[in-house]
Amino acid sequence: MPVLTSPTSLDLDARLAGAGGPAESFKRLSASLWQQRYLSTELLELCRLTLARLHRDEVEIxxxxxxxxxxxxPVARRAAVLSGNSFRSTEFTPAEKAVLAFTECYALDAQSIADEVAEEAKAHLGESGLVFLIEALGCLDARIRAARCLRDLSAVAGGRHGH
Amino acid sequence: MGTKARASAPARRTGNVIRDSALGRVPETVDEIIALNGAVWQSTLVSPTLLEVVRLRNARTVNCVFCKSVRYEVARNDGLTEERVQLIDGNYQDSSLSEREKLAIALADCYLGFPAGVPPQLAQRLQAEFSVAEIAALLVALMSFNFTSRTAVSIGGMPEEPLPIMLLPVSVTTT
Known part of the structure; x- marks a missing residue:
C-alpha cells in the first residue's frame, strides 16, 4: 500500500468538509487553539509533537x-521532545516541563493522570490555563487520530472517492 | 481517576451544562464547543442511532461516568432502545445490531485505538457501506465525543459508578 503524507492534523479540514456544519465547527475550534493567551504557539507545537510521537505517527511528526x-x-527542543527526553533536558523551563509531562499522561490514559502532574501544570498555567491545556490536547489528539484513519482509508485501493 | 475536580466551574450560572462546567472558564473556546455539540447532533449526515452507538462506544472506552449514563432522546426516538444499547459491548459482532451499526462500532474502535488506525480489510468494508461524507460525519462525531469525554475525565471530579440512566434532550447542551 502507498504511504500517504496527507492528511495530518494540520491539513485535515478539507478531508472532513463533506460532513458539513460539524466539520466547520471543529475547524473553528481547532483554529482558536493557536490564538489564545494561555500557551505559546511553540509550546503547543511541542505538545502536538509529543502526541504524534506517542501515536508513533511519522507522517504527523x-x-x-x-x-x-x-x-x-529550535532543533534541540524538537529533538528532546521527539526522543521522549524533555524531562531530563535543560532546554525547557519548569513550566514547559510540567505541560509536556501532563501531555504525556493525557495521551497514555486520561483516567490515570496523577494529581501531582495536574497540580504542577495548574501551578504554572492557573486554573483556566489547565482547562485550556486539556481542551487543546483533546483537539490535537482528535485531529491526529482522525487524520491517521483517513490516511488508512485513502490508502486502500478501490475507495469510493467522490461518492 | 481524579475524584477531586482539578478546576472549578464559574460562579455565574447560565443554565447551559457546558458553560456552567469548568469549560466556562475559557471564554475563547466555550462558545464553539457548545456550537460543535449542537452541530454534531443537529446537522449530521448519519442517523441519531449511529451517532449514539459511537458516542456510547467512546464513553465506555474512555470510561467517562457521566457519558456512559447519558442517553439522548433523539436516538431513543430513532429506535435505539436500552436493550439494543446493551448490545454495544465486547460481543457486538455476534449481536443483532445492524451491519451499519457494527461497522460504525468497528470504525470507533479504530479511531479510539492507541495508536489509531484502520486495517485495510476493514477500510474496504467501511467504504463499501458508507459514503465519503458519511465517514467524515462519523469521524467528526467521534472527534467531538472523544474530545468532550476525555476533557471531563481529565478535569476530574467524576462521581462514583454507577449513575442512573439519564435520558436527555440534545438541547441540554446547546441552549
Missing part, C-alpha cells in the same frame, strides 16, 4: 506546522 509562521522550532 514530519508535517510542517503553518501556525509557527517563520519561527522555526
Amino acid at each position: 514530519a508535517a510542517v506546522n503553518p501556525h509557527l509562521g517563520a519561527r522555526a522550532l
Whole structure:
C-alpha cells in the first residue's frame, strides 16, 4: 500500500468538509487553539509533537506546522521532545516541563493522570490555563487520530472517492 | 481517576451544562464547543442511532461516568432502545445490531485505538457501506465525543459508578 503524507492534523479540514456544519465547527475550534493567551504557539507545537510521537505517527511528526509562521522550532527542543527526553533536558523551563509531562499522561490514559502532574501544570498555567491545556490536547489528539484513519482509508485501493 | 475536580466551574450560572462546567472558564473556546455539540447532533449526515452507538462506544472506552449514563432522546426516538444499547459491548459482532451499526462500532474502535488506525480489510468494508461524507460525519462525531469525554475525565471530579440512566434532550447542551 502507498504511504500517504496527507492528511495530518494540520491539513485535515478539507478531508472532513463533506460532513458539513460539524466539520466547520471543529475547524473553528481547532483554529482558536493557536490564538489564545494561555500557551505559546511553540509550546503547543511541542505538545502536538509529543502526541504524534506517542501515536508513533511519522507522517504527523514530519508535517510542517503553518501556525509557527517563520519561527522555526529550535532543533534541540524538537529533538528532546521527539526522543521522549524533555524531562531530563535543560532546554525547557519548569513550566514547559510540567505541560509536556501532563501531555504525556493525557495521551497514555486520561483516567490515570496523577494529581501531582495536574497540580504542577495548574501551578504554572492557573486554573483556566489547565482547562485550556486539556481542551487543546483533546483537539490535537482528535485531529491526529482522525487524520491517521483517513490516511488508512485513502490508502486502500478501490475507495469510493467522490461518492 | 481524579475524584477531586482539578478546576472549578464559574460562579455565574447560565443554565447551559457546558458553560456552567469548568469549560466556562475559557471564554475563547466555550462558545464553539457548545456550537460543535449542537452541530454534531443537529446537522449530521448519519442517523441519531449511529451517532449514539459511537458516542456510547467512546464513553465506555474512555470510561467517562457521566457519558456512559447519558442517553439522548433523539436516538431513543430513532429506535435505539436500552436493550439494543446493551448490545454495544465486547460481543457486538455476534449481536443483532445492524451491519451499519457494527461497522460504525468497528470504525470507533479504530479511531479510539492507541495508536489509531484502520486495517485495510476493514477500510474496504467501511467504504463499501458508507459514503465519503458519511465517514467524515462519523469521524467528526467521534472527534467531538472523544474530545468532550476525555476533557471531563481529565478535569476530574467524576462521581462514583454507577449513575442512573439519564435520558436527555440534545438541547441540554446547546441552549
